[in-house]
Amino acid sequence: MAPNSPTRLHPWKGKEKATSTSTSLDPEFVDLDPVITYRHILSNNLGVKDPLRVIALCDSDAFYAACEMVRLGVDKEEPLVVLQWDLLIAVNYPARKYGVSRLTKLKEALQKCPGLKVVHVATFKEGDSEPGYWENVDTKTHKVSLDYYRRESVKVASVFKESLPASVEIEKASIDEAFFDYTKTVKEILLQRYPYLAQVPKDVLDGIDTPLPPPPRLKWTDLGVSHAIPLTIPAPKEEGSEKGDGEYNDEKPESPEVIVEKNGEGSGAVEKGNEDPGGLNEDEEYTTTWHDIAMSIAAELMDKARAKVKEIGYTTSAGIARNKFLAKLSASYKKPNSQSILRNRAIPSYLRPLPFQKIRFLGGKLGTAIAKEYDVSTVGDLLAISLEEIQRKFGENSIWVYEVLRGIDRSEVKEKPSVNKSMLAAKNLSKPITNAAEGHHWIRVLAAELALRLNEAREANPNLWPRSLVLHARRGYEAGRSKQAPFPFVRKVSVDIIASAGDRLWRELVGSNTVMHVSTVSLAFTGIEVAEQGQKSIEGFLKPASADFSKKRPRDKERSVSIDLEAEHSGFGKSDITLGISKQNHQSSSNVPSWTCARCGKTFHLPEDLSSLDSDIQQEALSSIQLEHQDFHFAEDLSKESDDHVSSVKPTTKKVGFKSRTTKKSRKETHGLDKYFTKK
DNA sequence: CATTCGAGGACC
DNA sequence: GGTCCTAT
Numbered sequence: 292m293a294p295n296s297p298t299r300l301h302p303w304k305g306k307e308k309a310t311s312t313s314t315s316l317d318p319e320f321v322d323l324d325p326v327i328t329y330r331h332i333l334s335n336n337l338g339v340k341d342p343l344r345v346i347a348l349c350d351s352d353a354f355y356a357a358c359e360m361v362r363l364g365v366d367k368e369e370p371l372v373v374l375q376w377d378l379l380i381a382v383n384y385p386a387r388k389y390g391v392s393r394l395t396k397l398k399e400a401l402q403k404c405p406g407l408k409v410v411h412v413a414t415f416k417e418g419d420s421e422p423g424y425w426e427n428v429d430t431k432t433h434k435v436s437l438d439y440y441r442r443e444s445v446k447v448a449s450v451f452k453e454s455l456p457a458s459v460e461i462e463k464a465s466i467d468e469a470f471f472d473y474t475k476t477v478k479e480i481l482l483q484r485y486p487y488l489a490q491v492p493k494d495v496l497d498g499i500d501t502p503l504p505p506p507p508r509l510k511w512t513d514l515g516v517s518h519a520i521p522l523t524i525p526a527p528k529e530e531g532s533e534k535g536d537g538e539y540n541d542e543k544p545e546s547p548e549v550i551v552e553k554n555g556e557g558s559g560a561v562e563k564g565n566e567d568p569g570g571l572n573e574d575e576e577y578t579t580t581w582h583d584i585a586m587s588i589a590a591e592l593m594d595k596a597r598a599k600v601k602e603i604g605y606t607t608s609a610g611i612a613r614n615k616f617l618a619k620l621s622a623s624y625k626k627p628n629s630q631s632i633l634r635n636r637a638i639p640s641y642l643r644p645l646p647f648q649k650i651r652f653l654g655g656k657l658g659t660a661i662a663k664e665y666d667v668s669t670v671g672d673l674l675a676i677s678l679e680e681i682q683r684k685f686g687e688n689s690i691w692v693y694e695v696l697r698g699i700d701r702s703e704v705k706e707k708p709s710v711n712k713s714m715l716a717a718k719n720l721s722k723p724i725t726n727a728a729e730g731h732h733w734i735r736v737l738a739a740e741l742a743l744r745l746n747e748a749r750e751a752n753p754n755l756w757p758r759s760l761v762l763h764a765r766r767g768y769e770a771g772r773s774k775q776a777p778f779p780f781v782r783k784v785s786v787d788i789i790a791s792a793g794d795r796l797w798r799e800l801v802g803s804n805t806v807m808h809v810s811t812v813s814l815a816f817t818g819i820e821v822a823e824q825g826q827k828s829i830e831g832f833l834k835p836a837s838a839d840f841s842k843k844r845p846r847d848k849e850r851s852v853s854i855d856l857e858a859e860h861s862g863f864g865k866s867d868i869t870l871g872i873s874k875q876n877h878q879s880s881s882n883v884p885s886w887t888c889a890r891c892g893k894t895f896h897l898p899e900d901l902s903s904l905d906s907d908i909q910q911e912a913l914s915s916i917q918l919e920h921q922d923f924h925f926a927e928d929l930s931k932e933s934d935d936h937v938s939s940v941k942p943t944t945k946k947v948g949f950k951s952r953t954t955k956k957s958r959k960e961t962h963g964l965d966k967y968f969t970k971k
Numbered sequence: 972c973a974t975t976c977g978a979g980g981a982c983c
Numbered sequence: 984g985g986t987c988c989t990a991t
Contacts, residue, residue, distance in 0.1 A: 354991095375975060380991090393991085394974075412976095437976065465978085465990070655989055717976055761985095773985060813977090 317639035319674050320697050324635060327581050329491045330499045332482065335475050339614070339701045343582055345477050345589045346704060348618040349597065349609040350468035351447060352627035355381035358443045359410045361604035371408040372400060376430050380412070384627045413439055417736050421743060434718050434736050438744060440466060447605055454596035462704045468622075470615055472704035473589035480588050481581070506584055508577045514587040520624055520633045520641060574636070586611050586632050593630055601628075616651060616700035638698040643671035650695060661685070661692070670696050710752060710821060716740040717813035723767065724809040730797050731790075734762075737814040738789035745784050745816065756780060758818025760789065762796035765811040774799045778816065789814070 316323045325342040332343065351357060355373045360383065365371055370386035372379045379400060382391050389404035401407055413422040414433035422436035444466045451469060452461060458479065460472035482489050488503060495501045578584050589611050597607050609630035610621025617633050620641075624631040633641060647670045648658040664684060667673060678693045685692065694700070716737040724730050749755050760778045765771035774796040781788055793814050801807055 378974060380975070394972095435976065467991085652989070657988095711978070713978060715977055719975060759984095770986075775984065811975095815977090 316636060320639045320642075321699075322635075323638060323698075324580060327503050328497075328500050329488070329503060332478055332488050332503065332581075333491075333499065335478070337474075339703060341474055343474060343478060343481075343585050344613050345473040345582075345585050345611065346613065346615050346618045347471040347473060347589060347593050347609050347611045348464075348468060348615065348622045349451070349471065349593065349607050349630075350622060351600075352606045352608055353381050353383045354444075354467035354605070355412070355440055356383035356386075357605050358440050361443070362439070363410070365408060369408055370404050370406060371410065372397075374409055374411045375435055376428075412437065415736075415739070417732065417739070419739070422740075430721050434716070434740065436740060437466075438740075438747075443605075446603060447600055450600050450603060451596050454599040455592060459592070460704045460706055463707055470618065470704045471589075471593070473585075473592065473611075476592065477585045477588045481585060503581055506578060506581045508579070509584065509587070510577055511587070512576075514578070514584075514590070516587050516590050516632060520621060520631050520637050580635065582613070583634055586634070590630060590632055597630065614698075614700040615702050615704065616695055617698060619651060620645070620649070642696070642698055643669065643674070645670045647673055647696065653692070653695075657685075657692075708821075710748065710755060710819060712819050713815055713817045714741060714744055714748075714757070714819065715813055715815035716744075717763075717811065719811045720809065723807075724812070725807060727797070727801065727807075730764075730801070730807075730809065730812065731794055733812050734793040734797060734814060735786060735790045737812070738793055739786045741789055741814060741816060742784050742786050752821060754821050756820050757816035758820065759816070760792050760796065761815045761817055762793055762800060763811070763813040763815070764797075764800055764809050767808045767810055771811065772800060775817070 322342070327342050331337065331341065337344075356371050359365070359373055359381075360367065360369075360371055368385050370389060370391070371383045372386055372391060373381040374397060377397055379391070379393050379395055379397065382393055382395075382400075386400075386404055386407060389407075391400045391403055391407065395403075397409065401409075411424065411428055413424050413436045414428045415422040415436055416432045416434070422438060425433075444463075448461075448463050448469060451471075455461070455471070456476050458476040460475075462470040462472075464470055485507075491499050492501055578587065593609050593611060597609060600607055606628035608622050608626040608628065610618045610624065610633065611630065612618045612621050612633040613635060617638065621631045621633040624633075646668050648654050648662065648668070650658070650670075652658075653661070661673070662668060665673065665676065673696050676693075678690060681689050681693055718733055718737060720733070724733065745755065745757065757778045759775045761773055761775040763771050763773045776792060776796060778792060779788070801809075
């Protein structure tokens with residue numbers, strides 16, 4: 292094992308070079324055995340360079356299939372597939388044993404597995420109030436609904452959250468998987484178990500930057516670790532192998548040096564692991580670094596959380612490693628219902644034989660282009676390419692590719708807001724639409740789903756407001772086209788409101804064409820935002836003088852616009868429910884600001900007696916005026932009024948009572964290579 | 972080989 | 984605003 296090398300001034304900053312003294316470690320891969328100091332274990336904000344960083348990825352096994360098994364109370368051993376029209380979209384593991392995989396035809400699947408349980412996803416048709424499971428579904432009349440899976444996904448996520456210490460950061464990455472950052476938690480536990488790690492030696496030159504004492508040699512199997520990826524990885528199967536999805540190392544490893552152990556849920560793995568311990572060399576069998584031990588602690592926690600999730604019917608597979616990319620990769624090492632640790636020192640042998648197109652973001656066009664350019668397929672092949680070379684060919688940003696091939700990934704586990712930013716309903720037409728009436732029909736169906744989902748989401752969070760409605764349509768094999776428009780504030784969205792807005796977009800999109808061949812159509816809410824605290828509802832900002840807002844709003848970066856509505860409610864006589872827009876600096880003088888609608892030219896005034904109306908009536912009235920003035924909240928485009936000193940932070944149009952938004956870019960997921968993607 | 976539904980981000 | 988990209 293590698294004893295920590297002596298004195299370095301600031302090893303935690305060390306970008307310069309791996310400090311490993313172990314000659315057994317692969318020189319292509321740096322920082323596999325970094326020096327870990329007292330500072331490292333005592334600090335909590337070391338970020339992605341933290342040598343004790345521990346990340347996990349956990350995904351649900353055959354999630355849609357599992358959802359249906361839970362819903363129907365199907366035995367866990369029973370083979371089951373989920374059908375979408377005549378396509379299998381999910382296959383549970385019992386069914387996979389029969390050689391059934393996604394993308395097999397239903398007929399073929401039934402031949403392979405006669406007892407196969409087949410469930411069609413929920414669907415609904417025009418007029419249905421909610422999706423359901425029917426005997427016969429017809430793609431000509433019905434639309435698929437994945438809503439049940441979304442709701443189950445939320446349940447699983449909340450069980451994870453409840454089952455883990457609050458210090459674990461969680462990023463829900465998709466409907467069936469999440470990343471976990473255990474770094475902070477694991478340090479706390481390390482300090483509990485090894486209190487001497489908190490005692491910086493007094494008599495040393497480097498103080499807190501002194502390397503930690505050598506870690507205890509612990510047997511993986513005694514740590515409750517169910518699975519550690521071996522230092523030597525069996526080569527992935529080649530083309531010839533008759534193997535379903537060709538998942539990299541998906542099958543049970545057979546080589547004797549594999550450590551398989553414990554709580555494999557009765558998989559028989561225990562016996563196997565203990566069968567031939569003589570085949571293991573010392574490095575395989577024991578932890579050798581503090582990072583190993585940190586990961587084993589994460590494994591304990593992950594294991595417990597997964598057991599909790601299993602109680603509600605979902606088995607999961609997890610990977611634990613030093614970053615997101617490797618955690619994700621490791622999760623697929625052994626499936627289902629299992630977890631794997633990838634130790635730093637196993638990284639080179641794990642990555643070298645890996646087909647690089649398995650790597651996130653390399654699975655698509657970029658990966659294909661790289662494969663063509665160099666006529667190679669594995670990570671090992673690409674290690675020969677220098678950074679300069681790859682940057683010359685693929686641009687500056689491809690340093691990301693260079694690093695990821697070497698097991699480096701700087702991306703962070705970032706908690707996401709619980710509400711999605713968009714909500715989309717789509718329908719693929721087997722028989723293309725040829726006239727406008729059919730278009731309107733499908734828009735109504737899509738609108739019905741959106742209405743249902745938005746209102747449903749508002750039960751949990753009443754302050755959800757979609758900014759826009761977007762209609763996509765694709766004609767034949769041409770690229771799709773889209774149109775969007777602001778969506779009005781309406782508390783109770785109805786199918787009609789969405790559909791009428793959708794119809795307008797449809798007309799814009801297809802123009803005066805009477806002949807059309809639209810093959811896909813989708814409708815989406817985008818820019819969904821949550822109203823600020825204290826501005827819980829439209830009523831909230833209607834009642835008192837809008838002067839209150841000015842105090843809450845940031846004064847520097849933008850000039851706030853407050854919006855009020857003027858509406859008319861026939862049954863209520865007077866047409867003085869008004870909505871206006873006023874500039875912040877004007878409104879202090881008066882509680883009755885006015886605004887002229889950019890589209891219709893009408894001037895509105897704030898009502899004085901608004902609060903005397905019933906809130907139900909207020910809402911209704913508001914809805915009606917909003918429909919007439921759909922673009923009211925874009926009447927003023929603040930982004931056009933640029934102030935030099937804030938030019939880097941571009942204000943966006945704002946709605947009263949909503950969080951301020953800037954256009955500050957979040958981390959690039961595509962690593963700036965989008966330009967390249969579109970090229971080919 | 973093709974395929975459905977869906978979410979998010981980047982670019983211009 | 985619109986288009987294109989990525990995962991399963």
